[in-house]
Structure formats: C-alpha cells, structure tokens
Amino acid sequence: MTFPRVLLVLTFLLGATASAMADGHRSLGWGILTNNDALGDNQDRWRSASFVVSHLRGSDWSGQRPVRFGELIEYRIRAEMITPVNVAAPRASDRRYVGALSFGAHTHFRKGATQMSLGLDLVFVGPQTKLDQLQDELHGIFGPSPVNVDGFQVDNAVYPTVTFEAGREYALGGSGNLRPFVEMQAGAETLARIGADVTFGGVGQGALLLRDSTTGQFYTGIRGDRPGGLSLMLGGDVAYVADSRYLDTPGIAKKDMRARFRAGLHQQFKHGALFYGATYLSEEYETQPEGQFVGSLSARFEF
Template structure:
C-alpha cells in the first residue's frame, strides 16, 4: 500500500475516533446529492476522461447545515464511478492510454477549525472488468438516437485489469472575503490509492451560493459543489478556479508504458442557480494532458440538479 494512502486512512480513522460530545449526538440522514461530468458536449466524442458521477449520502445531527467544529459529527458516504477511454476507442493508437473503469467508495468526515475547512476520507477503489461501467456505457450508446459507436471487445479486454486499492483523501481550504459577494477559497489536497498525488489550487465565488454549507470536490473536473440541499441562499453564483497537481504514481497510466506529465493542470468556470425548489449547476472544465504522449487537453462539462419536494 502506498505510504500516502496509509497516512490518509490513518488520519480518517483517527479523526473518526470517539471524541466525547461529538458521538453523543443523534445521527440523522441529511440528504443525498449527485454530481456528474461528461466530455461529449465539447469534445464531441468519448475520450480520455469521458464520464463520471459521484453520489453522496450525508449523515449528522438533525438540522445541520454547516460544518461542525469537530470531526466525527458530520459524515459522508461517497460512491464515485469513472470511465476512461482512448482518444479513438474503436481503433486506439499505439501511443494512447488504455480504457479503464473505476469505482471508488469512501467514508469522509467534514469539519472546521480556526477557520480552516477540513475533510478526510478513506475507503477502497476497484478497477477492471469487475466494474461494469464500460459495458453500461455501451448500453447507453445503444439507446441514444445518435447511434454512437460501442467500445469493441478487444479494447475492453485490454483495459486496466482487476485490482483493489486502499484509498485515502484529505483536503484543507480557507475562505478569504475579497469584497461584497466575492470569496476566494484556496485549498490543498492529498490523495493516495489508484492515483497518488498532491494538489494545490483555488476557487473564487461571485455570489453567495457557496458562502455556507458543506462542500465536496469532484475528482475529475475539480469543481466544488454543495452536498446538503437547501443550504445555499437563493440567487445566481458564478464560480471559477484552477489547480495544479504533482502525480507520484498512477495505476491508470502504469509505468513504464506511460510517462506522466510533470504537472497536471485544470481550469474551470461554472454557474449555480439556487431557486425556491430547484438548484441547478452547470460548469465547464479544461483538463490538461495527463501523460506526455497525450497531444492535447480536453474540455469536460459538469452538472448537478437538485429538487426539493
């Protein structure tokens, strides 16, 4: 197991250990949210980071809408599916990456101390044909009117193989008020498991949609998003951000067949509309090349829709 993964898993277990009053409160179901990303709208085809979705179930004291002051009070169970493809999966080039299916399940605790927003999570990730996401993608393609091509059997057979990875992830962020309705939120992240990396970046919010609530971060696009519905005030918020990561190792781009880019870059912008009964987020993220033979970056869209009955 990678040292970074072991460190993050140990941190999550330590933070979740019984700590007096934090465990004395009743735990209630606070809601579920989903966040999606897909490359088809701008890239026009399924390639590289082609699609993914995260689903979160939130648990904590009844009525909780903001970060608590101690770990172990607010919990998130997150399940994330991800599909990766070559540039042309019907006839992959020799230089291109292999297809991959990844399913990650993690348990996170979120809290705030001295103005610093912290989250730590641990779990496991599955790769390979044991995760049927590429087959599910083919089913979706058969149902679309565009008659999209299917991932052929030889590409599926050559995908990243079956494996299980212990996973750890942690993030620290801080809000800086730059003016009326403008907030800068720099962050740092450590991740170990399928990919082991360190990342630093920022988000800037023009509007009040992210002033409160509990934020998570999409692993593909980098967008911060609300995990508890109804915590954002009504209105429109523009968000933009960028980050850079140093990747130490990647089971999705295994050496020596692939050489990782020295730095992995992302830039993004999105719009959140929070209404009385509906919340809609739409964003666009540019992802830089992940391996040196990749000829260009790509553009991926992200979206989230929540409705209150």
C-alpha cells in the first residue's frame, strides 16, 4: 500500500473520529450479523463464514438519517473466511484461501429522499490475519474437516476499500416498502451493483438498517419504533466486477457478473429480536461449478 493511500485512509478515519468527539457524539446502537454456509447449504466452501460488528455514534437519532455528512458514524469490524472446496486438502486448480479482516468507518446521511452511505475500510488479507487458524480451531470443536491451507492463501496485503451506496424508499401500501439501490466499491474488490429490497412488516420503521457486504442482507444498527411481530424481507441485485484481489491467482479467472438473491424473517419481541436469512450467491470465478446458499443470523435480547 503506497504512502498516499495510507494517508488517505488515516485522514478519513481520524477525521471521522475527531468529528464525532468534537460534536459530543454518543453511542446510538450496535449491530451484529453472522453468515455461515452451515446455516445454508452446509457444504463448507467458498463464502464459508463471516462476522460483522457495527457501532453507531452520533449526536442524536430522529428516526431518519441526518442531512449533514459525517454527523452519524458507523465504526465497523468484520472478519470473513473464503475457502476452496476442500480446506483439508485443497486442489491446485481451486481458488486460494482468503482470510479477510477489516476495520473501517462509514457515514450515513440523506439528500432529500435519497439515503446514502460512504465508508472506508482497511482490509487485511493473508496469513497475517490468522483467520485460517481460528477456522481450524472452530472446525476442531464442531467436527468438520481440519483447515490445512498453509501455502495456499492469498499473499499478505492491506487494501483500502471505499464503498458508496444510494437508495430510496417507496411505500407499497399497508406495511410494504420497496427500496431500489445502487452501490459502488473500489479496493479489495472493485465493482458496481444495482438491486432492490422489499420489506413487509414493521422492521426498519424509524431504524437504521445496515447492509452486509457478502449477502446484502440487512441488519439493525439503530433500533427504531420497535413494532412487534414478524417481518418478511426479500431482495436481489447484480454486480459487474471489474477486479477482485481475492481471485488474483494464476489459472483462476473471475466472472464479470455476479448475482445475489435473498430472503429473511425478522421477529420483533418485546425485549429483543431474532433474524434469519438465506442468500443465494452465484458463481464468482469461471471454474466454480455452481453457486451456493449462505445462512445469516442475528439475535438481540434485552434484560
């Protein structure tokens, strides 16, 4: 990573933190989501597992995004394991193992009725993350095959990654809501995405929903009016992928187009909430034989 890129990252992250402290920002909420193909097709391959924690800080929350850029900051930590088909004895022709660990800051704001977010993450990849060792320990506990990817990982690197999203909500009548969106990302993976999400039920009313980068599933960052009951969430998108450092391996050719189709159920209780979602991810490289299903889970309980 060159010095100008390091400087850009540090300027953004330090600037966001300084702004939050200067304006007397306080904690507004936490969001957590885990993805695992054991919750989907249970094949332990490709987009195998990920975990994200988000902490939202701002001066106040009025039920919608602020107008001012930088007034609401999300601090995000994320870990992901992307694997070959066989993690115990990977084939030379398969994709390399990716252990990705990222730290970043994202600001959420609006311009008129358009909801926007802009964020910058430092994405660390390679053996330096030790995520292969963590996954091997988890496999030892839960019983799948061991993870043996020594010499079969992407090289150590740090990729500054910028993500921008813009979307707009449209009422469908009753409790229905449609939100088309566009997204652009540059860094560890460089792509442009367009899609839409449909929600039936009270989830998200007066809340800030955050989008998971692997599945596109929403998870709650700031709680809203908390209406009780069950909500159905549906969505899909397609992306043009210009570059992927995760697939930068001789003999592996990325697919230019990717698709995601997702569904989820969110149950709001009086003192907590539970979410489960399933996402179909299409093939990411030319020799990948098929897509996969990944499950997502989020739970929150108050005592």
